[in-house]
Amino acid sequence: QSVLTQPPSVSGAPGQRVTISCAGNSSNIGAGYDVNWYQHLPGTAPKLLIYGNDNRPSGVSDRFSGSKSGTSASLAISGLQAEDESDYYCQSHDKSLRGWVFGGGTKLTVL
Amino acid sequence: EVQLVESGGGLVQPGGSLRLSCVTSGFSFIGYAMSWVRQAPGKGLQWVSSVSGSGGTTWYADSAKGRFTISRDNAKNTLYLQINSLGAEDTAVYYCAKGNRGYNWSYFDSWGQGTLVTVSS
Numbered sequence: 001q002s003v004l005t006q007p008p009s010v011s012g013a014p015g016q017r018v019t020i021s022c023a024g025n026s027s028n029i030g031a032g033y034d035v036n037w038y039q040h041l042p043g044t045a046p047k048l049l050i051y052g053n054d055n056r057p058s059g060v061s062d063r064f065s066g067s068k069s070g071t072s073a074s075l076a077i078s079g080l081q082a083e084d085e086s087d088y089y090c091q092s093h094d095k096s097l098r099g100w101v102f103g104g105g106t107k108l109t110v111l
Numbered sequence: 112e113v114q115l116v117e118s119g120g121g122l123v124q125p126g127g128s129l130r131l132s133c134v135t136s137g138f139s140f141i142g143y144a145m146s147w148v149r150q151a152p153g154k155g156l157q158w159v160s161s162v163s164g165s166g167g168t169t170w171y172a173d174s175a176k177g178r179f180t181i182s183r184d185n186a187k188n189t190l191y192l193q194i195n196s197l198g199a200e201d202t203a204v205y206y207c208a209k210g211n212r213g214y215n216w217s218y219f220d221s222w223g224q225g226t227l228v229t230v231s232s
Contacts, residue, residue: 002155036218045222046156089156091218099172105155
């Protein structure tokens with residue numbers, strides 16, 4: 001059971017927009033810690049997608065955007081492309097656990 | 112270009128030990144915290160342990176306390192993870208990850224390809 005809760009899967013057709021939610025609590029996201037997002041294809045190196053809630057690293061498409069409100073956060077992917085099919089993880093810090101925590105991951109399927 | 116290359120994984124019997132290594136290049140190693148994150152088969156990413164840039168502070172997930180030891184050699188730009196008393200629950204791909212700062216860091220901005228640890232008799 002992950003500390004941060006994500007939907008196991010989402011799907012969308014090419015060109016559509018999808019969102020992936022990440023629910024935390026008052027010890028992590030609600031405590032003011034930043035939320036970060038990663039894209040991961042099993043067997044490969046995870047890739048930082050969004051940092052500091054809503055910032056994109058250089059080289060990441062502007063089709064990816066992040067937001068945070070209260071004890072939750074969201075990743076939005078617009079203009080879906082086949083190459084976006086991957087696993088996505090949110091991550092934050094937890095003051096009660098005194099460590100870094102991930103969501104359980106969401107598998108995105110492009111129909 | 113930042114590069115992180117893990118090694119040291121393999122098949123180990125229950126109760127055995129293993130030391131993972133992560134050789135880095137392309138950045139000032141001492142300036143950044145480093146971490147280990149693992150992914151068990153069919154599961155999600157799980158933070159395991161972190162060490163500050165200086166090596167003076169370490170953090171462990173509850174599942175790693177007592178059996179795992181993280182360390183770094185700043186002269187060799189290398190990160191290590193010693194794992195003792197291995198159990199089936201430790202079977203996973205172990206990733207080396209770079210923090211965005213040397214201390215009080217927030218996210219992992221670069222990752223290695225991972226090394227597979229399989230615990231089985």
